[in-house]
Amino acid sequence: MRMHQEELGCDRSGIDEKNVNSVNQYLKGCNDYVASITDFDIATMEMDIYVAGSVRNMHKFKLEEVVHPESDKCKWELSHQEEITIEAYKYAVDNTCYMTRYSVLFEKFGIEFREPLYDPFPFRVEEKILEEQTLTLEECRQRAHEILGSSSLYEELDRIYSPENQQIYKGHPVHYLISAGAWGAAEDIYELLIKALYNNKRLISNRITLFREVQRKGYKDSRYQKVIKAGEGGTVIIESKSNEGMGCFATDFHEFTKRTGEILEKQKKDTLFIFVEITGKSLNDDDAIDNILKKADIIQITEGTGTLQDARNYLTELVEQVDFGTEDKSDVYDYLAEAETYSVTDIFNAYNAWYGSGLKTHVYRAYREKKSFQVEVTRVPNKPYDTLQEMIGLTEVKTVIDEIIAASKVVRARERMGLNTQGASFHMMFSGNPGTAKTSVARLLCKILKEESAISSGRFVECGRQDLVAKYVGWTARMVEDKFKEAQGGILFIDEAYALVDSSNTYGAEAINTVVQMMENYRDSVIVIFAGYSEKMQTFLEQNEGLKSRIAFHLSFPDYSPEELTDILTLMSQKRDYQIDEEAKEYCKELFCNAVKEDNFGNGRYVRNILDQAIIKQSARILKMETREDISREEICRLKREDFRIHEIVKNNEKRIGFAG
The missing domain is CATH 3.40.50 (Rossmann fold)
Structure with missing residues (x-):
């Protein structure tokens, strides 16, 4: 507040630092308030007083309680009063020698409003x-x-x-x-x-x-x-x-x-x-x-919502507040999509898009010809994408993944333009036999989408029936939602999803119904991928129309050919610093030609098992060598034909692939 002293024959020379200090001392003694006085301006006969108090007392505040006239010949009148922020109070008290330190205010009322550079607020x-x-x-x-x-x-x-x-x-x-x-x-x-x-x-x-x-x-x-x-x-x-x-x-x-x-x-x-x-x-x-x-x-x-005219009126008010000049602001109406009614969100999206265009047209004119965002599926060098491309086979899967990446980029671009992105869904179904890299691709996709800023956290949460279906009434829905919360900003991968509706447990139906509901509730923050055998997944979707309509991408993972399995074996061995000689490769290719004739032979898992067993046999072979002290680096990294010796075991009328001793 600013106080003005009205002269009634008083001597200005008597208004000095001593008088100001005496008033300040009185203010410091106020029980209900923290009040301080700034320098007194003799030229204008004015002084500023800052008063702080608790809410219980401030609405009862009376000016005469903090201002004591020092002379009967001097009368103080209130010329201006306004509320200020705590930051403004801190600035004022730090810049005059007459004022009470702001720490007194904080200590008196038990508040805090300081943010040291070395310890910033976590908000x-x-x-x-x-x-x-x-x-x-x-x-x-x-x-x-x-x-x-x-x-x-x-x-x-x-x-x-x-x-x-x-x-x-x-x-x-x-x-x-x-x-x-x-x-x-x-x-x-x-x-x-x-x-x-x-x-x-x-x-x-x-x-x-x-x-x-x-x-x-x-x-x-x-x-x-x-x-x-x-x-x-x-x-x-x-x-x-x-x-x-x-x-x-x-x-x-x-x-x-x-x-x-x-x-x-x-x-x-x-x-x-x-x-x-x-x-x-x-x-x-x-x-x-x-x-x-x-x-x-x-x-x-x-x-609320309004008509086209309501939306235009609101937009007009918003554009009138911009701090750069425009000759014709009516072009903001062009950013409104055609609709029967408009929400306030629609209006602010239109305004934000217009504002970005206005900056280029009227402020940063070197960009005025740049009227669109460039959205290209660029091959940004990143480890997850390179790893995906290095995977053997999966030609169609890689094509669909590129489409998903492109779609996510376009959605981000539309968001920057202020355009409607409602309806964009990235839920998927991965179908294929075990060992066809469904989980591996899902993990890589999660990392790729994180790097493309299509998802925020990049969290990958893998679960199955045991994680979603409870044993007691009322628990299943909570378990399902907990998984969606855990996957916020990332991907929820549900393996063998058809097991959710196992006829042996009615809670499975509750689980799938809750999953469908959560897919809608969390559509902007969680991508759901359902995975499993092709035939069972197809039956699963046909029985759940609500779920089927929410899946945007269907990726089919075919069984690998013998040639692809051989390439997978070579790639796996290289990543583990092993080299397979040509004779061993030819032998393994023969194994794969026989394996692919069997149902559910394991695909990539089968290859990994063969490699694991071969490494074990190689270790035993090397240790049997009489001159093992002189084993070379080349020898210890080499896998030979004899390390891959296997034979078929018949047990309980079922063929199994085993390894010879």
Whole structure:
């Protein structure tokens, strides 16, 4: 606040540092407030006073309690008063010798708002003061119409302005959860709510403390509660959104909401809490959200929809706020896709796309001819992709993988352009006999998509029936969802998926129904791959139409030919620093020609077993050599024909391949 001294015949020479210090000493003695005075400006006869106090006392604050006139001939009048942020307070007290250190404020009220360079906050916190504005109910409803407010917003505005309410601050009866598809949409909603509450004396402060990007374990940092405590009297806004720092850890999110719920319960009387849920990016975890919803009365406010004209009006308001000049801003309408109704998310997507184009056209003009993103399936050198290409055979599989990579790149490009990506699904089915590299390809695909930024965490979670089907009623759905949470930002690989609907257990049907539901709920954060025998997988899909319609890619893994099995053997041996001589290769090729005639002979697994046994036999052969002390590097890395001696064993009328002694 700024105080102006009105001269009543007083001597200016008497207003010196001594007088200022005496006032400052009095301010330091205030019990209910922390107040300090800056330098007194003799030329203008003005001084600035900064006052901080708890919410329980600030709304009772009286100017005469902190200002003592030093002379009957001098009268102090309030010329200006405004609310400031804690950061502004810190800056002011650090830049004058007359003021109480801000540490006194922190110690007195038990708050924190310092972020040392050596120990930054594990969350992003912003602080701002909303402009004070007198608004009637009709003006609020008009603003709600301009931002395409939903019925839930109109209903809450009516409750805030209801004549049944007393116009006095006593605390917060309710708090809010805002569900919107874009941050800008949520921002317009919560700013309108805060202004309406302030106009009805439901808030005593226009200060907002905003939390975003809370990192893993950030909620355990003691400063998390202290910074929220510093928001007392105003509004604390907490964004609930999946991110790489915490979003892929379901347990962390549950603990985060639990801790936040505990703080909400303690501070809900004098701090307004607003939780912002970004649709499609927040975590779908009812148990975790209950940690918050059960601690206070929460009203959900959703974004609304409007007509084409409503959308154009909203867009016009947004583009009028840009800080670069444009001759014709109506071209923003071209970024709206044709539709019967428009959500606020649609409008912000159009605005973001237009803004990016405007930067190139009006600010960075060297890019004005670059009107499209280049989307090419480039062969970026990366180990996972190279490893996939080195795999023997799988020609059709590699082609489909290239298509999947291309599709993911286009989706990312459409997101950057602000275009609609709804409907893009990457769920897959891998069908083939055992040993045809289904799991290996799935793991490589996960790494490739992570490097292409198509998935966020790159987590690969492999599971089967035993991981998804419980023994007791009500447990199966929870087990399924736990696996989806574990795979957040990556791939959930369900091997032998048809085993889920085994007729011996009715809980299998519950498992597959839950899987289908979770595929929809987590469609933007989890890719599901079903794998198994070709015939059984086909039957499995035919019995589950809901599942069949959600699978975008079908990859068939054929059995390997004898030539491919020989190449696989050579590649495996090279990776293990072994060389197979030509005679041994020819012999193994004969083995493979016989093996492929058998059903389910094992494909790659069969080759790996042959190589493992050959290495064991080679070790025994070398140790039997009389001159083993002089074994050369070449000899110890060489596999000969005799190391691959096998014969067929007949046991219980079933042919098995074994190794001769």
